[in-house]
Structures are given as structure tokens and as C-alpha cells.
Amino acid sequence: MKKVYAWLGAAMLCAVAGSAHAERFDLSIGDDSYRIALNGPLSRVFSQTTGQYDIGAVVRPERDDDLLVAHVGALVTGDAGARSFDSAAGLGLRAVYIGRDDNPGGSIAPGGQFEARFPGYERIGFSVYGYYGPEVLTFGDFEEYYEVGTGVDYQVLRDASLYVGYRNINVKVEDGPRITADNGLHVGMRLSF
Template sequence: MHKRLVGTMALALCAVAGGARAEIVDVSIGDNSFRGAFYGPLSRFASDTNGQYDVGVIVRPKREDDLFVAHVGALVTGDAGARDFNLAAGLGLRGVYIGRDHDSGGALALGGQAEARYPGYERIGLSVYGYFAPEVICFGEFDRYYEIGTAVDYQVLKNASVYAGYRNVNVRLETGRDITADNGLHVGMRLSF
């Protein structure tokens, strides 16, 4: 079932990318996981909206429970008003599907992100993000979901960046057991089209 869902998401990404302008492909690998994401301007779907949509998956194939996390989300973004450096921030929602060998479910997570670039050193950026869903907005076999992360990136070319960061994705089963979907350092790249 997970392979079918991954295939469906890949086809959806290709369909969106066909007419894409200013979309970004983001891939990263950690010790036990792979993450792929695709995001771009929310105005593609809702004109006159400053924001960003994103679609992504985290796959942890070499563990005993073969965990799969997929999401689709939207953020309203803009200048955060920092005087001395470029600080952009966003707030929004993320629909999350979590699949395991024996349990599945999901959540509607609330969260946001921020990215800073210091004037004169715009090629270097720092980003942080976080999403959280308490029991009341989780469904299926899960009672809680959260994802937090941070990264430092370097813009190698105008349309290509490399980065290193930390990510923690955690879900709680109805039984009270916590499952870590991803936790640790990762490296990746972002390609803009």
C-alpha cells in the first residue's frame, strides 16, 4: 500500500511541476531516512495570496516497522519585520498521513517556519520550522504528532543550495507509545525551477 501511495504522490508532483515556475525540489538523507519535498508559491492555487504550498514524504525503509509519513500543507508567508536582516516567516496548516505495518492514521498539524539571511552574506541562510497536532486533531491510531527542524544552507548557485540540519518527527500511538519517524542530522539540496 505504501508503494502505491508513493507512486501516486510522485505522479502528482510531476503534474504540478509540468507548468511550474519558482517551484523547489528538496531532497535530504539522514542516517535511517530519506525525505523528498516539493514546494512553491501558493498564488498558483489562490491568486493574490502570499504564501507557499508544500508536498512531501519521509520514508524510513530500513527499520523493523517500515514507517512512512506524507504531508501536504500551506503557509501564509511574508516579511517578519526584522530591521537589520532579511527575515521571512510563515504560519499555516499541514495535513499528515502516517503509515506503519500495523497502524495508520494522521493529523491536521498547526505550525510555521522562519528563514533569515544577513545582508552582505545572502548566500548563507538559517531556517527553523515546527508543526504540532494534539489528540483532538489526530485520527486513526495516533494521539499526537510533531515535527521540528532547523538547517543552515549555502546557495552554491542562484537556483541550487546545499544544507545540513536537524529534524525530529514524532508520533504517539493511542496506546501511549511514542514512535520516532526521523530524529537526527541530515544533509540535502534544494533545486529551484
């Protein structure tokens, strides 16, 4: 499993080094887990494309099976149409790798997100997202995957935010129980470069 962590870290560093502008780096920490993510304009990867790419991983190092949930995704994004809010929404797909010591697997999970900034208080934002991979789109030793989350952030600087959020990542093992990869509150920061 440590090799997987090393490869994931190397891939994220290459993504950062490969772009002239590193986009947005996100780090959040919960009671039993942490999440590292990088996202930015999809046009950095595919020219002439609107949207957003997202690379990240949630790690629970204290679990007996060293559970790792890593993803790569793309969303088509745009104005959500709320007149008085600065808001954006996105719909897309996420390819998810679910790593356990003996039985890794994964999922292709459709989903979306919504973000808004409050009028007159633009430094305060709200976000919600969700992804779901049913059995037909899940492989390996898993039958289902879902991830939902929400958060409230405050822009300390225009390029640096602190936030509090909640996320639930859950997978169903084939002929077995559900495994909660993450469930609870976390605090985090986002840095734009």
C-alpha cells in the first residue's frame, strides 16, 4: 500500500509541476482521515474545453487495511443561474480507485457539485457535491460507491480559504458489509496559485 501512496504523491506533484499555474490545492483533516486534492481548469489538460479537472485521495492511515480512496475526475461547469448569488454548478464523471490490502477495486461515478458566494459577503462561500457509482459501474471486490459532502469557507485572502465541512465516503464490498472510508467533520484550507 505504501507504493500506492508514493505513486499517488508523484502523480500529483507531476500535475502541479506540469502546469504554468497550479490551480487550487486542497488539504483537509478529519478525526481519522485526511484528503489531498488538486483541481483547476480542464483547459490545462484538454485545450478548447470548458470545465474543471480534479485529482485527489482520502487516506485513513489508522485502519487495519490502510484504506485509500483516490480519484481523477472531470466536470463541465458553468453559471448555475442564481441571479443574486455568485454561483456555479458542474456535472461530470469521476474514476475512483478503492485500495485495500488484499482486494482493490474501483468505480466510475457520475456526479456533480454546486458552489455559491453570498451577496455582500463574497468572502463567505458554500459548496455541496455528490458522486454515486452503482453496481454496474463498480468493479473489483466492490458493488457500490458513493461520496457526498458539503462545506462553508471563508476567504482569508483572495487566494487562500479556510473551511469546515462534512463528507461521507461509503463503499459496499461484494457479498460483504459496507465500509465507511470517511464520515464526519473536517477542517481544511484551499490555496490558489
